[in-house]
Amino acid sequence: MTLHLRVGFLPLVDAALLVAAADAGFAEGRGLALELVRDVSWSNLRDRLHVRLLDAAHMLAPAAIASTLGIGGVTAPMAAPILLNLNGNAVTVSTCRFEELARAADGDLADGDLADPMVSARALAKLVGMRKASGLPPLTFAAVFGFSSHTYLLCDWMARGGVRLGQDVRFEVVPPVQTVEALRSGRIDGFCAGAPWNTLAVAAGVGAILHCGVDLQADCPEKALAWRADDVERRGEAVSRLNAALVDASRWAGAETNWPRLAELLATPERLGMPADLIEAILRGEIAQGGGRPVRPVASYIRFDEKALRPEPGHADWLLAAMARAGQLVPELGMSERARAVFRPAAFDLMLS
Structure with missing residues (x-):
């Protein structure tokens, strides 16, 4: 049976695996009809996910933690069974x-x-x-x-x-x-x-x-695929299928020969709506710096590889420490455990075993 999923995203290169899954057939290959819904701000995505206008969302990893902990005026428990990238x-x-x-x-x-x-x-x-x-x-x-x-x-x-x-x-x-x-x-x-x-x-x-x-910061935790925490637990089939489609997309996107096609998919008006050659240069790590300086090759400028997709609970430790340094929270008893629980590697590891 085909499952229909609505997933929100912002027009960023780190939405690449979602776009590839939807537009290059990887979601269909996993029995999904994946509808991507473009948005304009992270708060919109968070709120639409919380009220079930979306099944899942392209989400800032720290925002998923903050929402889960109820920091910033909104309490919306989230879970991330897969990351979408590191760096970028x-x-x-x-x-x-x-x-x-x-x-x-x-x-x-x-x-x-x-x-x-x-x-x-x-x-x-x-x-x-x-x-x-x-x-x-x-x-x-x-x-x-x-x-x-x-x-x-x-x-x-x-x-x-x-x-x-x-x-x-x-x-x-x-x-x-x-x-x-x-x-x-x-x-x-x-x-x-x-x-x-x-x-x-x-x-x-x-x-x-x-x-x-x-x-x-090397290997900075950036975007996650966020679901409502209760949905990850009760909609395991949907979560597993979308995870698998994203891993399929990651393997495809890891081949340099596919970067021009990925850039074309991202460049379309309903996705990023930007020049494909500009996007392809970013995928290649060829970064135009400006200021009269030459293009700079940057290794691992953005990572979509399979290892980058594992939702490491340890990412929460760095993020919580960064939140504290920024004055956004005062560490409390049990906070670390709740934050680490946002990242759910068990299903990801089982899928790859």
Whole structure:
């Protein structure tokens, strides 16, 4: 019997396995009619999943934890029986701010390479100090959601220079689809988001990629396929079939010869609606940096391989620690166990055995 599933997603390259499953036949091969529903923000996806307008959703891994723990005003217990990717983020600043950071870094003759996160963080600290001394408003940086690895990457990067996100630098939440325009308009000075929005900012001539996510945190837990926690337990057949379809898509997407076709699928108007050649370059890890620098090859810029899909309970440990550093929670008794329980590797391991 064919099962129909509605799965929400945002227009990001890390939705690639869902798109491949739906549009390249992998879901059909597992007895699924997979309907992908495009959305505009992570809060929308969370809320629609919670009220059962969706069966499952492309979800920020930290948002699934926050919703489960009831942090941030919404309690919506979730479970992730499979991840969709690791990595895929970057920190982008406006072209003007990039030039200012480069000048600040050049003043540090000992190690003025802006590609070093420590150097760039110290350059940011200099810029923050100069603006404060001159009476200029603080810089504004954005992430796509408060409970996101993007927020934590920004916090951890800035902390290397002694800069506090939300205190020394203003913080805003800007959905991925709005990041480039927010940078263009001057509403924000920089952002951390997933592909392809950093690359689009470079292509539009309004931004320069300062750091790729892998420069700041290797194998960063990024997107999960989230279900309501009770549905994972009562709809095991649907969960297993979709997991299998995504693993099939991962094996297909792992072959370089299939990247042009995957890029074409992602580029369609109902998916990302962006140039296929731009998406293919991201899949290849060929990252246009902007700021007058050459294209940079980045190994593991975004990972869709089978090992990356295992929902490791240990991911929750890093995420909880990052939430605490960001001031989003105070650790409590039992919190770690509840957070680790969001990631459900048992069914994933059984499927591969």
